[in-house]
Amino acid sequence: MSAPTTTEIEFKDSAGRVASAAMVDRAPRIEADEQEVSGEKMVLNMGPSHPATHGVLRIILELDGEIITKATPDVGYLHRGDEKIAENMTYTQFIPYTDRLDYLAPLANNVAYALAVEKLMGIDKALPPRCQYIRVICCELARISAHLLGLGAFAMDVGALTVFLHTFTEREKIYNLCESLTGARFTTSYTRIGGLMRDLPPGWVEQCRKFLDEVVVNFDESEKLLTRNRIFVDRTRDIGVITREQAIDFGLSGPNLRGSGVNHDVRKAEPYLVYDQLDFEVPIGSVGDCYDRYLVRMEEMRQSVRILRQCLDKLPGGPVNIPDGKTVLPEKKKVLTSMEELIHQFILVTQGVDAPPGEIYFGAENPKGELGFYINSKGGGTPHRLKIRAPSFVNLSILSALLPGHMMSDTVSILGSLDFVMGECDR
Amino acid sequence: MSAMDLAMRLGKEFGELISAPTEFRGEVTLWVADGERIAEVCAFAKGELKFDYLVDVTSIDNYGEDPRFVVVYHLQGLTHLRHLRLKVALGEEKGELPTVSGVWRTADWHEREIYDMMGIRFRGHPDLRRILMWDGYPYFPLRKDFPLAGKQTDLPEVAFTEPSPMMGGPFVTVAGGVDTIAREPRVRIPESDALEANARLERRRDLGRADEQHGNVRKG
Numbered sequence: 014m015s016a017p018t019t020t021e022i023e024f025k026d027s028a029g030r031v032a033s034a035a036m037v038d039r040a041p042r043i044e045a046d047e048q049e050v051s052g053e054k055m056v057l058n059m060g061p062s063h064p065a066t067h068g069v070l071r072i073i074l075e076l077d078g079e080i081i082t083k084a085t086p087d088v089g090y091l092h093r094g095d096e097k098i099a100e101n102m103t104y105t106q107f108i109p110y111t112d113r114l115d116y117l118a119p120l121a122n123n124v125a126y127a128l129a130v131e132k133l134m135g136i137d138k139a140l141p142p143r144c145q146y147i148r149v150i151c152c153e154l155a156r157i158s159a160h161l162l163g164l165g166a167f168a169m170d171v172g173a174l175t176v177f178l179h180t181f182t183e184r185e186k187i188y189n190l191c192e193s194l195t196g197a198r199f200t201t202s203y204t205r206i207g208g209l210m211r212d213l214p215p216g217w218v219e220q221c222r223k224f225l226d227e228v229v230v231n232f233d234e235s236e237k238l239l240t241r242n243r244i245f246v247d248r249t250r251d252i253g254v255i256t257r258e259q260a261i262d263f264g265l266s267g268p269n270l271r272g273s274g275v276n277h278d279v280r281k282a283e284p285y286l287v288y289d290q291l292d293f294e295v296p297i298g299s300v301g302d303c304y305d306r307y308l309v310r311m312e313e314m315r316q317s318v319r320i321l322r323q324c325l326d327k328l329p330g331g332p333v334n335i336p337d338g339k340t341v342l343p344e345k346k347k348v349l350t351s352m353e354e355l356i357h358q359f360i361l362v363t364q365g366v367d368a369p370p371g372e373i374y375f376g377a378e379n380p381k382g383e384l385g386f387y388i389n390s391k392g393g394g395t396p397h398r399l400k401i402r403a404p405s406f407v408n409l410s411i412l413s414a415l416l417p418g419h420m421m422s423d424t425v426s427i428l429g430s431l432d433f434v435m436g437e438c439d440r
Numbered sequence: 441m442s443a444m445d446l447a448m449r450l451g452k453e454f455g456e457l458i459s460a461p462t463e464f465r466g467e468v469t470l471w472v473a474d475g476e477r478i479a480e481v482c483a484f485a486k487g488e489l490k491f492d493y494l495v496d497v498t499s500i501d502n503y504g505e506d507p508r509f510v511v512v513y514h515l516q517g518l519t520h521l522r523h524l525r526l527k528v529a530l531g532e533e534k535g536e537l538p539t540v541s542g543v544w545r546t547a548d549w550h551e552r553e554i555y556d557m558m559g560i561r562f563r564g565h566p567d568l569r570r571i572l573m574w575d576g577y578p579y580f581p582l583r584k585d586f587p588l589a590g591k592q593t594d595l596p597e598v599a600f601t602e603p604s605p606m607m608g609g610p611f612v613t614v615a616g617g618v619d620t621i622a623r624e625p626r627v628r629i630p631e632s633d634a635l636e637a638n639a640r641l642e643r644r645r646d647l648g649r650a651d652e653q654h655g656n657v658r659k660g
Contacts, residue, residue: 088571088572089570089571089572089573089574092572092573094581096557096582097581097582097586097588098588101588132465133465135465261492261493261518262544262545262546263545263546264493264494264495264544264546275518277518282521283521371464371465372464372467372469372512372525373464373465373467374467374495374496374514374523374525376495383495385495385496385514387496387498387512387514389500389512397500398498398500398501400496400498402495402496402498402514406549406553407546407549407550409549410545410546410548410549414545439572440572
């Protein structure tokens, strides 16, 4: 008596249940339905105005159901022609434009650009130690700030809004530090060719130490919210896997390259400033998925704190500018009283620094990856050609190879984990 | 092995094709005499000399000189951490090089950018379209004869989208109008709409002509 009943409930999966039900009474109708829906592809236009594209990235997605079959990124909505502008002004005048590249880490851009011009002029090794230490502090503060935003936005995109609020509380403190350091919260323009705009203000070191103690607590909190969060892990683990070979082939840099297990950090590979005198480690991922890129950024922030603490401890005294009137603007007091300084001031403002003819490439490890400047000079105060190697631009080029095969909703995780800035990508 | 040694090995392999290396600020630069063989040189540098990472590709416009353009390749090896810069001169009439996107896939976007900004074409490139400017833009803005202030061009949105279902209707803003007042649906009068539509057609034809002159291929 019980035999028919058991066979009825023995179906393991829902598809089998539907199929058997169809066989019984309405098999022909289901077949007809399937023929109608199969083979249709839909084109979905994601962006340029979409919260998960973090700016103005547009991706044209071709979908088969919810699976992406083709992805065509479209960039350039924020193109301002920075490279053209650079050819038409002096080296110093271009510094404010570098704020607007990766606008989440303007301090790091300032430093990278100043170092590139200094390399061209052959004075990058002659910078006073205090200047070098302060520049490292700038770079690492910028890294923490950019990663905090990157992680917060990434977590928010995959559904964890709280993390965003946590990280933005800390970023606010970094902005306060920036404000007392440079006078601006956002567009810092802090470096000058051959030095800095000004020295650290009184009490800044203590403020910075206090911030570091607070931010470490915040890292722990954010990590508790994410690292073992079931939803976050499910949405990021094994999603958007970039293999080691792919990452190198596509020229990825920064945390995206290291997330794929490539141990390459410009700070270690070709140390600039005083990075070779500082003790820090470079985290690398093992799988290359979105989760690994998250872990790498999380650890990088802790390492940045470590670097910052060492810098604050070791911070030497002395001047912050190269003692050369032909490179750095003289003191205002002297300009008003001394002929020579007046002439220097006049020439520097009207003609700019005198760079030799030649060409250099300088790459710095910025939060998003390797920000490089290629300067081709024919001599004088203006570059003949200035090319910005923007890490976000290069990192985004992998999208058309990475997205196909993923679900539509994974796009959000992948974009969040790549952590790009369109201001830098489009220049 | 220093960057200079690696450059020497490249010179030994290709002989006359590669110039003597020059060094400035610790960076080694080589000129490749024949641009047609750049992909071959790059493949050798990647395969034998372990320059597996293409940092950047860019271009320079030496306006008034002949040959006019220079294309610059920045190579790096992630194992030996050496940099190498390869340079190729390119005349304006030719304006074409073989692509290296088959050697490093990252060259894809760099070459698109060079095409977009400087108008240098790359033979064999999988998808040579403009990347920062819009499809159909008629100029190459990083050339030295392009003015800093830019040149007047048509806005792209009219030329590249299908008419929307309610276009021309009483509640739909007209794209590409002269100013916000002209675009405002409530103040439009039908006659001026027709005039504007004609002007738009005219602009589209102009763009087409400019495309033909510059040899652009427009999408769709």
